[in-house]
Amino acid sequence: MKRGEFLRSLGLSTSTLMAFYCLGTTMTACGSKDDDPNPDPDPNPGTGSGSGISGTTTGTAINFTVDLTNSAVSKLKTNGESIITGDVLVAKTTAGSYVALTRICTHEGNEVRYRSTSNDVFCQTHGSTFTTAGAVTNGPATTALKTYNVTVSSDGNTLTVKA
Ligand code: FES
Known part of the structure; x- marks a missing residue:
C-alpha cells in the first residue's frame, strides 16, 4: 500500500493529506526554495567560515x-x-x-x-x-x-x- 492510500484509509481529508506530503523528507512535492536552478547569491551573508x-x-x-x-x-x-x-x-x-x-x-x-x-x-x-x-x-x-x-x-x- 502506498503512503497516500494508507493515509486515505485512515479517513484523512485531502488538505490533511497534502500536509503529510509537504512534511515529506524531500519537500519536493510542495516546492522549496532549493528548487531554483539559478539561486541569487545570498544578499545577507552571515558570519562564519565560508561567508567571508x-x-x-x-x-x-x-x-x-x-x-x-x-x-x-x-x-x-x-x-x-x-x-x-x-x-x-x-x-x-x-x-x-x-x-x-x-x-x-x-x-x-x-x-x-x-x-x-x-x-x-x-x-x-x-x-x-x-x-x-x-x-x-x-x-x-x-x-x-x-x-x-x-x-x-x-x-x-x-x-x-x-x-
Ligand atoms: S521610513 Fe524606515 S521604518 Fe519608516
Missing part, C-alpha cells in the same frame, strides 16, 4: 572583517554594490569609497538598503532616504543613521568595520 565575514556584526560592539577575495562578498569590490550582514549595511559607493551604516531605519526600525542609482540609502517601508554618511534627506525619519568606520587593507582585499 568574521567578527561581531550585531549589537553595540560592531567589529568585523570582510574578506573581499571570498566569492560570497567579493561583489563589494565593485562600485555601487552592497551587502547586509548582521545589523550592518556595507556599500561601495558609485564613487568607489566604502561606507558602513546601521541597516536599521531610525524611523521604525525596518531595513534600509543602499541604492546605486541615486547613491543613497533608502528605507522602502515609508520612504525615508539618507546620504551614504547617514544624514536624513527625506522623512519621515528625522534621525541620522549610525555609521561605522571602514578601513581597507593595503592590498585592497580586506575591509575592517568598527563601531
